[in-house]
Amino acid sequence: MASFFTSRLFFISLALVVIAATLPLYVSGYVLGLLTVAFYFGVFAMAWDLLFGFAGEVNFGPTFLIGVGAYTAGILNAQFGWSVYLCIVLGALASVIAGLVLALPALRVRGPYFGLTTLVAVLMLQNFIVVFADLTGGEIGLTIPDVITINAGANYWIALGFMTISAAILYGLSQSPIGLVLQASGQDPVQAGALGFNIVKHKLAAFIVSAFFSGLSGALLVFYFGTASVGTVVDVAVGVNVIVSAVLGGRRTVLGAALGAIFLIVAGEFLRPTGELATFIVSAVALLVVLFFPGGFLGAALSHEARS
């Protein structure tokens, strides 16, 4: 952990954050808006990587946690008029509770079964949002009256700051003894258990931390968008983006996940002139990375550093 502060990765990350912080001084509001969304997605992907990359569990339900956080915050604000900050805190809290409820049955099973249980959670949430349309806005989406700020620069800095702090905490956690136990349990659960580690407890902790950051990020995103809809925070397709981001950036690297998310969102936007083929091209690139550089962006870069 201490060696991280003297490593190349730390200085590169620091330099990137400093450069990113100066962006509002010379780029357009359009670019800032794009990156703001990308940063929130970065947190989604990092939170997912903590659970998947380290515990080896494919969580198909990142958007269950994100959606609960986002919709709780959105509904409390839109239907009850509670203050933005209270809504954000309660959104994150709701996501933690939802994470616990999901984790209890889900953690009893492994592999594909775990994947399915988490996928079902997303489908259920989606169904409930449509059925309780009075409360949630249904398929059209929920319009949120309040926003944190309308200043593009301020929104950008909030997102950047939030992502940086989340990255520091999640990365720190992944390098801590807890992260190491998770990693061991991901590679060989029986042996890790035999060494006396309570795997379920550690995974539960990872799930809750993952839920907290997903929910918080989802709630913040809702107050940036000014709307909550199934298509932006719950849909399985959104979850796919989160998963692809993490694998693309490099699983088990946490920081790579954020890079992957930023790449996906920015690349999607750059390819917008290609119209409907944009998603095709992004998926094709992601598939090539999965096939030829299974370590992802950061994994490839780090292994290169290790060799030289």
Place this chain on the structure above:
Amino acid sequence: MRAFQILIDGFAISALYALGATGFTLIFGVSGVLNLSHGAIMVAAAVAAWAAASIFNVGTYAGALIGVAVALIAAFATYFAVVKPIQDSRRIPNEEKEIFVLTGTLLWGIMIQELIAYFFTNNAKTVLPIVEGVVDILGVRTPKNEIFTAIVCCLVIALLWLLVNRTRTGKAVLAASMNPRGVTLLGLELTNIYIVVWAIYGILAGIAGVLLGMFLGVSSYSVGPLTASAFSIVVLGGLGSVSGSLIAAFVVGYLETLTAYLVSPAYRTIPALLLLVFVMYIRPQGLLGRR
């Protein structure tokens, strides 16, 4: 009257679910691969059948055949371009191959879905049915197409059962699902068995896709829900257990039909999802699954 309607409609949809899930569970049973591009391959078959019959006017039978052929090609492409490279890769640790196959086939499915959307738009397409008209069964007006769908599904599943249990190739496939290493010791090439399984899978997915296109219609938006429902049926039945997924398909199909008729079509999928969570909780390996 309504009970008969539920019985008939439920049977047709359940048979279709069963056929759609059988190929999926076969591949998992034999090679441990969960193919998340399943929905995309089914939709590709339906859209190809639709395009061949509606745009190029080749007729309904030829259209259906073209649909199945496209699914077969797509299945082979999935195996050779995505699954096999991941399985053979030395850079991916063995314990992570499963996750890479999931991610890889997921991306592959999205690529197919986007290509369909690009060339044929997102609009829903209904494949021209092979048989048209309605018949009266016990006072229920039933489209002949619905009966046709149910019969073809049952026939194909019965044929598959014969193929697996009564032919040499089928026995090799069965053996590979039980002990892959043992099969190679007997001098059979595992890759050849996988190719056979993917071929069977492609044909099954193709027939299921084309029938679905005739019965309910498809669009590129159906891709995700189709994969998800095949996945849930297969897990509910027990991964790799073909008979388990048949039972699960009928449970889910009837539960959905009952909900749609007796409660509201809006709640259609909810009870099945709840059941799935419940089963996962008390019997994580599924109804007929081995651990």
